[in-house]
Amino acid sequence: MVFRLHGSGIVTILLNTQLLLNQTQTRLNPNTPQNIYISISDIRVSILIIIIIIIIIFFFFTTSSRIYSPSSLSSSITALNRLVMANREGDPALGYLTRKETEVKLPRPTRVKNKTPAPIQITAEQILREARERQEAEIRPPKQKITDPTELADYRLRKRKEFEDLIRRVRWNKSVWVKYAKWEESQKDFARARSVWERALDVDYRDHTMWLKYADVEMKNKFINHARNVWDRAVTLLPRVDQLWYKYIHMEEMLGNVAGARQIFERWMSWEPDQQAWLSYIKFELRYNEIERARGIYERFVLCIPKVGAWIRYAKFEMKNGEIGRARNCYERAVDKLADDEEAETLFVAFAEFEEKCKETERARCIYKFALDHIPKGRAEDLYRKFVAFEKQYGDREGIEDAIVGKRRFQYEEEVRKNPLNYDSWFDYIRLEESVGNKSRIREVYERAIANVPPADEKRYWQRYIYLWINYALYEELDAQDISRTRDVYSECLKLIPHKKFSFAKIWLLAAQFEIRQLNLSGARSILGNAIGVAPKDKIFKKYIEIELQLGNIDRCRKLYEKYLEWSPENCYAWSKYAELERSLSETERARAIFELAIAQPALDMPELLWKAYIDFEIAEGEFERTRQLYERLLDRTKHLKVWISYAKFEASAIEEAEQHEELPENVLLEQKKLCIQRARRVFENAINYYRTSAPELKEERAMLLEEWLNMESSFGELGDIELVRVKLPKKLKKRRQIEIDDGPAGYEEYIDYLFPEESQASNLKILEQAYKWKKQKVASDDEDDDDMDD
Template sequence: MQMRDGQQTAKARLIFDRWMAFEPDHAAWMAYIKFELRYNEVDRARAVFERYCEVLPSVKAWVRYAKFELQHNDVARARGCYERAMEALGEDCHVEEFFLRFAEFEEMVKEHERARAIYQYALDHLPKAAAQELYTRFVAFEKQHGSREGIEDVVLSKRRFTYEQEIAANPLNYDAWFDYVKLEESTGNHERIREVYERAVANLPPGNEKRFWQRYIYLWIKYALFEELDAGDMDKAREVYRTALKLVPHSRFTFAKLWLLAAKLEVRAKRLPAARKILGLALGSCPKGKLFKEYIQLEMTLGNIDRCRTLYEKYLEWNPANASAWLKYAELEVALAEAGRARALFELAISQPVLDMPEALWKAYIDFEIAQGNRERTRLLYERLLDRTKHVKVWLSLAKFEAEPLPQPEEEEEQQEGEEAQQRQPPPGEGASPAEREARAVRARGVYERGLRALREGAPDAKEEAVMLLEAWRDFEAACSDFRRRVEVAAAVTAVERKMPRRIKRKRAITNEAGLASGMEEYYDYVFPEEAGAAPNLKLLEAAMRWKRQKLAGGGGEGEAAGDGEQQQQQQDGDGQDEEQQQQQEEEEQEEEY
């Protein structure tokens, strides 16, 4: 019986051998191997595996061979299968499945260092997009068997993999490059950091529009700062700036920050001629206000006044409408005690046909003349300004100027005296006597009168500005009590108050975008005394309203006692009401009647 079984087995083996001669697929070879294992023919099964891996050299075949050896407790042979597979297959074995099985085998036999080496080798040689499962397994492996440093390395590797995916999908995603660089900078590996920077700046923005370049140019800036501050390589940082400046199309746009950082690098390296050369090239090829300001500030720090003046002249030739540049230039001359040069600059500035902030320039010129103590020049400046504009603020400023004494420059000895000596002496100033203060008050009062007349005649709709002027005038008259009698002050204040308008509430129609009426809105208006005189019916209406209120309060002419009692009661009830609300109600009633 056993002989017969042996004969049948030999015949089956012969059939398998003839079948294998046709080089069938994996299932046929595994059927042959399982046949041998059913009869405990381990050596024959191993021989079949050898033929199998020779005929079908693939990761699948070698992995099955290694599992076979491990199942028969031959760890060395199993490891040899994986190693022989890498030699036999070459680049074909660089797939995720092979390294996963190899690492799992080493982990199973407690060879953790070998498994870690396999994971790291695989992550370094496989494409990032083809190793997602490998990253996941490696993280789990390190969490279970690795140290803290190993876990951190794995986390870094996984984040690197994420960033590589993002930049592979969109190389122009500069935010992803910034995050990637920040990750590498946290590791401190300068070679890796340089590699990422070089890869990032190699992706030029599409098109010559500044909005595409704004994020990109900061990669170059961060690259240069890394070389200077972290790596300590000034020459490399200088080369980075030079390359970045060559890439920017300066004929279309430029980046002042890039020029300035390159120049400041040379200043820190104590190479002032090189810094001046960079800034001069910037101003010659693509002038910008920020470049002029920083260059002037640099020369100011170095104390080169003549260079500052030359730069200001170039600045104003390039942009004569820049009021800030005129102001800074004049302030420089004032600081140098060059009053004549400063005055000439102010004259040139206000004579420009176009200025972006003329009001600031005029104010600075007036303040300069006030600081010089020249009242006549200041007054002429105000008159020239009033020829251009009749704004209420100009009138208020002129009136304040006429009312106050001019500051007098103190002597050097007085500046060195203490606070006690200054308190004993009267403050220096113009017009300390009551007569001179009265003269100033007369001039200020004349300004208020001129201003009110100009506003009412030249701009009758500017009622709020006129009210503002009258209120300032009233406050001025009330403040004259220190050198005038109380009766005179009260009379002056009363005279101004008579010019004050009466505020009333009115209604007007609201129109929508289509020009159709969509309702009514309330607003406050001012009625000046001259306007009230032009409408005599208003006085008649006021008298009628007073008569109506008296009639309602007195109950007619029949019961004077009852009316008086009722009127007293109403007066007591009305004591707690707000006077402004009562006045507003009366004005509403008057407006409705009107």
């Protein structure tokens, strides 16, 4: 079979071959502007493609009459097409490599099968030592020696070319310029070195380090005029760089050109530099003993920089030269100009120490006091300390105490400045001022303290603050004895308190008591009436009623109690006190009516106290039948253990009442005693029946009730029946029960249980009943077995 190539297959092969050749020519073109490097893989692929093309052409033209396998030729063509397509898919920047050949292949993670430690361990020190031992010797280039001018000229040319090329690439790198200039300097070609420095300054003249190095090169090689020229240009272009001025002046001074150095200083001072520049100028003049010139510079210095440090230096300069008058004049001028400055404390301390050195203690004391009066307390810490030390050294006892008080005053001022709402600091500050006794200062501190109102309308924030007002009012009344100011203080305080949210009964009562002390009863009643209308409280009602009761105004007391009960009808204390008032006035019916109204209220805060007061009232009146009725009514409401015990004790107490009637015959008295005992026993029996039938779970209360009954029977003596109660006493059993919490059981606890006699009998009956049932079942089963055997 003859295999013939179709026209489309030949065209495809030729087109693909032409495409590969074009790509190869593009990569091998030397005129391409990019730097192209042909890898070994590109060459191998190109050679392979050429060989395949030659083989196909050779077989096509020379052996067209031979028989070929169509599958082999078609596979060759397919391989060529795949090679071309793979080349198309490859990255153009990587030649003929495909993506599969150029992808990053990471090593596969190996699984360690044996994790036991190796017998020979390798340490880091061993690895480093082996690396150092196996390190090859460093290859150093041979040293070159220049032997004739031609070689030197070539070397210089080559070196300059390197520097110039480097400068063209990194023009802004200053270190390159410096190296270039220093190399020219090392070659003693100073003209070229200056040219390099000038070119570097043209690039960036604001870099003062370039000027410093340029000038140092000129000075090092003793080109003085060139160095002056460089320094002059530098300070002209960069007048705010102090280092340039210092170097320039130092050069002139080292050359002995004092006038030139002074002229440079004057040029510098025209720019009004900082403090250190002026001090350097002054030291320069003092080195040459130019005192007047230095004094003139100091005058210009304090005018240019009017600060405390400048004036103190000026005054110390005059003091050092023995000019005490001039020094004092400097301090006085400084105080006139800088009395309100933030650093005024330092100035006053220095002034006082100057006067102290001059043995002018009175002048120093006046300076300290003047400073303490004019400087804010927050900036006078050092001043207080110095003043205390001064008074301890030169002052008397009174002066020392004043100084110590001033120091403590400063401490308190600092505390209240940091936290104005720290009322404890205000209290300490006020006590300090009160110990001194200056009324104006005391009132000032009080006013400042009460001006710091708590930020929130909550009573817990006001509880300490309100005592500032109370102390203020008491001070005005007792110490200052200013009645009108005291009344104003109370009035302003009552206006300030937000009574709709909370109030303070103490301030109302203190204001009313103050008016009573001034014999102004109408004013006191007005204050207490306003208190009841604006912010009624128990304390206000109690104190108001107490005041009216002391004055004997019973009608006002009744009205106040009515207001009290209208405001708080659940208040058992008010009901009891109202009834007690009526009883003290022998108004028994009114008192009984008040008690009846009280116990009829739907809600009471402490009903047990009210009932007790009512019962005690009836007992005191000798109304035993009414008392029994009250106890019965109370038991209808509650079956509490204390009520039963109190009821029984009341019935037993009738014996004591009967004994008071000594004129009765003994047999009648004995009958009354027996009757009282029977009533008491009846109460206890009712209580026991209630706990046994209606509340069997209250075993502890039932046991306590029996204990009280036993004690009472013992107290009856011969008339008592102890055995009656003893047979009813329970047995105490110690048991355990599991404790249950939210997370589950939490162990066991022991508790005391009570076993009463009737419960033990019931348990015995249950045991007998179970035994009887068991016996009956056993007999029945035996009968059935006998019947089966008969069958």
